[in-house]
Amino acid sequence: MRLLNWKGPSLAVFLGSLSALRNVHAIGQATCVSFNSSPSVFSVVSGGRSAPLFISEDEWPGVQRAAADFASDIEKVSGISPTVSNVTSSVKSSATPIIIGTLGQSSLIEAVVNHTKLDVSSVSGIWEAFMIKEVANPLPGVPKAMVIIGADKRGTIYALYDLSEQFGVSPWYWWADVPTTPNSEIFISSSGCSHGTPTVKYRGFFFNDEQPALQSWAMEKFTNGTGAALTGSPFNHFFYTKAFELMLRLKGNYLWPAQWSSAFAVDDSQNQPLADFYGIVMGTSHEEPMMRSIPVEWGLFGVGPWNYSTNAQNVYDFWVNGTIRAKPYENIFTMGMRGDGDLPLSETTNVALLEKVISDQRQILTDVFNGTNVTDIPQMWALYQEVLAYYEDGMRVPDDVTLLWSDDLWGNMLRLPIPSEFNRTGGAGVYYHYDLVASPRDYKWITSTQMTKTYEQLSQAVDREATRIWIVNVGDLKPYELNTEFFLAYAWNSSRWSYDNLDTFVSAWAQREFDLSSATANEVASMMTNLTRYNNRRKPELWNSTTFSLINYREAENVFSDWDALLNASTMIYDSLTPEFQPAFFQTVQHPILASSTLGKMWIAQGMNSLRVSEARLSANDLADQVEQLFEKDYDIKTEYHQLLDGKWNHMMDQTHVQYFYWQQPMADTMPPISRMQSKIQALPGAMRISPEGSAAAWPGDNPNQCAAGYSCPPPTITLDSFVPLNSRYIDIGAGGPSPFTFTATSNVSWLILTPSEGSVSPSNPEVRVEATVDWNQVSGVQAAQINFNASVPGQPFESTPAYFVANHTVAPSGFKGFVEGDGGVSIEAAHASRNTSVAGITWVELPGYGRTLSGITPWPRTGNDFNNFTAGSGPSIEYDFLNFNTINDGGNVSATLLVSPSLNSMGPDRPIKIAVQIDDQTPQTVAFIPPVRSGDASSAVGW
Incomplete structure (x- = not known):
């Protein structure tokens, strides 16, 4: 299959650097701070003494205030508080000072520039730019100084805060209670650092x-x-x-x-x-x-x-x-x-x-x-x-x-x-x-x-x-x-x-905030990627009991397990931190994961509860208990946040979020409805319930999901082919009431393996999962087997429920490399392409972490071809080799489903995004997947 080209500005498709060293605290900027002395550095703090800070009285008040913060930041890191002095150009200093000021405002900086002929062309007149540099003999009577110059008021302020961050003071030191990593020695390289005008003005x-x-x-x-x-x-x-x-x-x-x-x-x-x-x-x-x-x-x-x-x-x-x-x-x-x-x-x-x-x-x-x-x-x-x-x-x-x-x-x-x-x-x-x-x-x-x-x-x-x-x-x-x-x-x-390199932003952030090793910081980056991936599949406010399939591909169960794995990873790091770092980690990592996983698991449990009740399975009651426990845990998590640091953030998690009824926030968090099976009375069909994978039904007895009629339906049929990734199907053996029983699972063929083949079910252990796997060496083509589930119930008649199992040993041609149909479909991650053809310097690139699963792809650069479209077949293409057993020549149909990001027609309504798809030598089909709508009609006109 080929994705021939796109028409429009951007498309991400989903099917299915900066180095960061410990104690380097700045993110995404050139660093000029170190914590070890050398001949080419300026001492900010060393040997228990701090360089004094000089600033002129005519400096902007906001810069004066930021200089006070800068002094406080130095003390946070080193324990040494520098003096901050308003001085004139006639100042004399035996210590080597840090001189702070703004071009065009500070008479002190004007004197430094005039006295030294310092080249300030890189910042002069440049919006919010700054330079930091050691200068010899900046003023008469001052042998040398570190000079911090802003092109304007904010340029100077940003220079000070930039250094503070490099020293180890997080921008979130108050708003997220991030501790400052202490260093008794602080140095700035003599060559300093600088920044030009920002990418975005405001x-x-x-x-x-x-x-x-x-x-x-x-x-x-x-x-x-x-x-x-x-x-x-x-x-x-x-x-x-x-x-x-x-x-x-x-x-x-x-x-x-x-x-x-x-x-x-x-x-x-x-x-x-x-x-x-x-x-x-x-x-x-x-x-x-x-x-x-x-x-x-x-x-x-x-x-x-x-x-x-x-x-x-x-x-x-x-x-x-x-x-x-x-x-x-x-x-x-x-x-x-x-x-x-x-x-x-x-x-x-x-x-x-x-x-x-x-x-x-x-x-x-x-x-x-x-x-x-x-x-x-x-x-x-x-x-x-x-x-x-x-x-x-x-x-x-x-x-x-x-x-x-x-x-x-x-x-x-x-x-x-x-x-x-x-x-x-x-x-x-x-x-x-x-x-x-x-x-x-x-x-x-x-x-x-x-x-x-x-x-x-x-x-x-x-x-x-x-x-x-x-x-x-x-x-x-x-x-x-x-x-x-x-x-x-x-x-x-x-x-x-x-x-x-976006993952390096998060890993550097984790190192700065929590003083983690690079390996652990990378784990945090992966966790935050997964957190937002899971929460963006559908926003938590939109979750319900059927957001993830309860019966197909074990989706809901896998999502439940993913949340558990994510929470376990986060908790392991949280528990390893010293108490001073735990509040910051809790606010920014642990709480979002803990809160999201709790809500996500609650909704899945509620969906499974409803399903089990419809199947007359006693395990529905355990799931009802789980929903109640998770709902209460949601409150406990909020309370833990509000009690953090003696209640500093009380009310900050007051936002309601459980069970929306329409677009507006619910007026109170409300537990979703649960159902319970009468645990003291046996289900009408008997003590044993048989629930096969891929079905919302259970046997014996009647169930609307067994067949179209909803009654007198045949036994279940379970299918498996050799390219299904899990290579198994499960059958849940569940309790249908208060009576305990033992069961056996047997088949009439040697190639079908049932694990376990026997077990015990009771109200305290209300279900057992039997995995059915196939020894494909014994299967040729399509073969069928019968499974008998037999139950011995004390004081009740013997129970037996049959099921049929069909194994299809599909075989790919020798030497084929690519993706092969399994379970009636082929699922391919967008990044797993066989070929990627560039045109006019544009190629398809991977966007790691984007989308529901692994990543997305998009044409890059978006400015290519002078923003013009390609006709179908002439643009950059990406190809995927796959084999399916339902071929067009044999009279079947093949449908290709592309999961695309909701990128909109940002080149204007007359330039809709289009993508062309071609299978084999068939005629390419071009699709504009965003319909033309008048702006303002695509979503509600109310929004903030």
Whole structure:
């Protein structure tokens, strides 16, 4: 079979470097820190003494504050607290200092540059760039110094936090309680390190869907229990102090604040100036224009309906006041308008009205920022859901307004710039989701986004020049720590990461956070890959008793075992850690695995309970008990999280997640229904129940799953061919009531082996699994056997139930190499190709860890062929050799099923993604697997 080519920007198909050394703490950046002395290093701390920190009084206040953090970080690592001094160029120092400052702001740095003629061309005028370098005789009377220079305020701040991370202070030291690995000696290489402008100019996250977890937690930790006077919100400057520092340590610079029951500028009068003081660029979400919170502020201060066609003046005045309030600070203004409560505007809204909205908003900016060219004021228009449809209908905004393209709420980009849109002066950006409140189902409880998928989608944004703004919805932030850091790290420097080294990001993260060996860190990387793989097959909020098949391919049982294996691996590492590291590991690794595995196993147990009841098997009662136990364990896990560190994170796991009834979160966690078999009365057909693999039925007696009639059905027939991977079928021998019995399983042929062939079943051991295997050396072609299951029940008549077994010894031609049909099908992992043919420099590459099982594949690079399509058969192809026994020439039909990622038509509605499939020399068949739909109709128009 050949996948001949794709048409469109990206497709991942599923069928079925950086070195990291212990005590090297930085992730994804060039390191210049060491912990051993040498002739080519500068001493930060050595011999019990620390280099002093020099900074000028005229430095940015935010840099002054970050320098204090830097000093504190040095003390965390070394136990030595450096002095921090405001100095002038006339300072004299016998110690070798660290001089900190910003080009164009710090008179101290200006003096260093003038005195030494230091070449700062690599950072001068470069957005958020920095350089760190040892300089001889930086100032008269100072023999040498390590000089930290930022091109701008945040450049200097990032330089300090970059070094702090390399020293061993995790960005998550407070938010995830990561201990600092001590080192009494800290050095920076004399040549230092540097960073140019980030890949994405504005990078940040969105606190959203924040009730019940984040809001309840913040209310307890940052207020006296009442919240803000007008809104009741707990998100005050105490909360944002912690949030802003984390963002800067993660190299972010842009925030959409919490909005439901909150209003950033109203909740606390210190919030806006605090953000500017820290150096955080503030914005508002896709549905909150002109730096005003919707719906809270409109509910407080708005007059009349939120409707620009009937109430334009009041809405206009509302926006004017928000703009005046925001003017002193660094912001990105959200343009346009959605309906109140993040709903679409009314159906009578037209493009002309929306264009007037933006025109009027631009006039407000011009009036309020009198003397400033409106094109120099950062603005963005979020092409979110139905708003993208307006764009497709021809609506346009001024060229300097950033177009913020959105995913489909589930991590699949709806649209990205096409080449004709690359040169807009406002550029383009991305709004992405790790958390969602929307139809068809919320997902806001636990981490469920695959890092590989995030990379695959956002690397397209890089390729398509959508790098002005990236914002990700992180809900409550916890427990999305790892994914949030990757999002910002990739935005900071996309060139560091590719599809084949993402696992090193996680292993480096595990080493930094938990001080693990490289081998154990690699285990953690594998665990986190599996955690998100299992949770992304279907989001936990969408799980139910039939998510995984209870009868086919032992799927549910295998998933249950996978969860157990994952939890056992995580627990082994957790138990091996010292107590100081366990809280951080519990929050970021152990808890997500423990919580997810418990919920996943509960749903599987509930499905098996229902199945066993329908089969009149007493083991249903044990499964009912298991469901109850797992449901209670779910609560215990949440309680353990909330009691961690004397309740520091109390309420953070309050999010309900068990048994959704519609898209919105359940109002309480509710145990799914269970059924019990009357254990004191025997099932009508007798004490023994026979349940063969691949069937939802049981024998003897009637069952609707035995045959179409549902009664008087023949004995079961079990089939097996020689290419079934497990090379066996099972038959469960179950108790049908309170009577214990012994059984035997015998066949009339020597080639069928039954293990065990006898056993005992009782209420305390309600079922035994018999595996039926075949000695294929004794079988030629298709042969049949009969199995008799006989039961001896004390005080009851002898029971005997027959079953038929058909063995099909299929044989592949001599010398064939490839995949062979087993059990009526051929299943191939996408990466296991026989041939991979490149065209125009494009080839199919593997995306490790992407998808349901092993990995996915996608054409690479996505920029190839100048973004143009190939015709079927002319593009890069990937081939799979397989053999099936139901051939076309013999009159049968062959169906090929491709499991594809839900990549959307991001080149626009007129460029649908297509893939062509050819089997042997048959005519290729081309499929556009994403149907053409008007933007905003593909998912619910409500979403946050």
